[in-house]
Amino acid sequence: MPKIWTIVDKEWAEVFKNRLVLFTVIFMPILFTALPLLMVAIGGSQADIGDVTDLPASYQEMCGDLTGSACFTLMMVNQFLLLFMMMPLIIPVTIAAYSIVGEKTTHCLEPLLATPITTAELLIGKSLAALIPGVLVTWLSFGVFAVISYMLVQSPELLRRILDPMWIIAIGLVGPLLALAGINVTLMVSSRVSDPRTAEQVSMMLVLPLLGIFFAQIVGVLMVNAQIMQLAAIVLVAIDAGLVSLGVRVFQRETILTKWK
């Protein structure tokens, strides 16, 4: 464990001096928290836009006895709450992208691998260094969103639905599991490419399924609910276990040192 925390400490000391990473860690949470809050604020200031029956059928079912205006606000806020699931993916991927490839470009990988650290310790250290900030920032941002929503939303029923337990599962569990999958893929990519940006771009493909859900919700094809989140959590636990094991196996010290120039 001490070696793992040494790697975490090293990664944080180094990576947060990288302007791009720092910008991503600071700017994105502000933006991603502001957008749903804006929806809450706009929804609160709107006069009643009419009946719930004016909205798509899937929303009518979700809104129940909410007014049309409240239901519209809920619909808009729910779209943007998905951003809280992207946040723990994008931030760690940005950090992890610089991980192995960064060691290679600075020629630090060889002396690092010459220490008595095991491959598992190295990869766990790098994973935690990327995962912890992403998850903490997401939880903090969601906390800020919840507190401000509590102050802005007048209707207790609307507030209860905005802060649905589904989002606690999504942000508290699915987000970190998604982040872990993203980090493992990024570390694998990072150990095989020669440029951090390439690693980041390849790994960012993982955001695509989330974007798909985002747009599917907008057009009313799919409604994210607690069952979907629970299923996603179970599937992600299996995927993560496989990726962690695969990551340790595909991290070939020799290949990385001898084939990468």
Next chain:
Amino acid sequence: MIHTENLTKKFGDRTAVEALTLDVREGEVFGFLGPNGAGKTTTVRMLTTLIGPTSGTAVVNGFRVGQNDTDIRRCTGILTETPGMYDRLSAEKNLTIFANLYEVADVKGQVEKYLRLLGLWDRRADLVGNFSKGMKQKLAICRALLHEPALVFLDEPTSGLDPEAARLVRDFIEEIKTQGRTIFLCTHNLDEADRLCDRIGVMKQRLITVDTPTNLRQKLYGRKVVFHLRQADDALLARVRALPFIKDAQRVDNKLVLGLDDPETHNPVLVRLLVEAGADIQFVGELRHSLEDVYLSLVGSTDKAD
């Protein structure tokens, strides 16, 4: 300290190191010479367990490569050919990270010790990115020694350094040699190898030879002594040539260049003979071939053989 037996490394069809059988003794500075691509760095990587051998065996400080890799990493230090440092971190932070990874008991004390030893203590809080190449090299040497390894691998330690920094690094290598550590030194700088190494191995995919620098010279060129005279002529040369222990003799202006197996024994005899023959001896010296001559001769001969 190091024992290898037919150690071989292949990358696909290419053989980087072929059947290397080598012994490096405890406490010696062993120079490892060879042209670019000769397999020096590959050998170091195998011995530091960074890469695995294709065949053969290697034992480092009593631990078998491939079986006790973590133990080997604990007791060896390495200065890589391009020793990267974390440029965004301070010198002290860089060393602290590696001291922790090497499980050093007194991290703070060891970091301070080596920063002071190499004159970097006053710059400990500065970012390494602002350091000169020489300072980075010194810091990398600190990193290789933090855990007090019994065996240190130095791959081109003075490459690219200005003469002053190179000298400082060489002096430091001599200092750590006096501490009884074994040093495995890969270098292209033959003058450096000549000055620092107890024995030298010349490598070109396979090991060509291993010996002390003096013996290598003697094996290839024998020993030659030069007598500087006020006046030399062919009659004098003929008298010298007649001596049974003279292997070869030449006159170059007023100098006699004589090939001898044992100058320490035969020089007094020669001095007496020349004085009796009326020669005025101005001074006597041994003609040393540079290690470069030896190296080029050895590497060149394998080129012809290939």
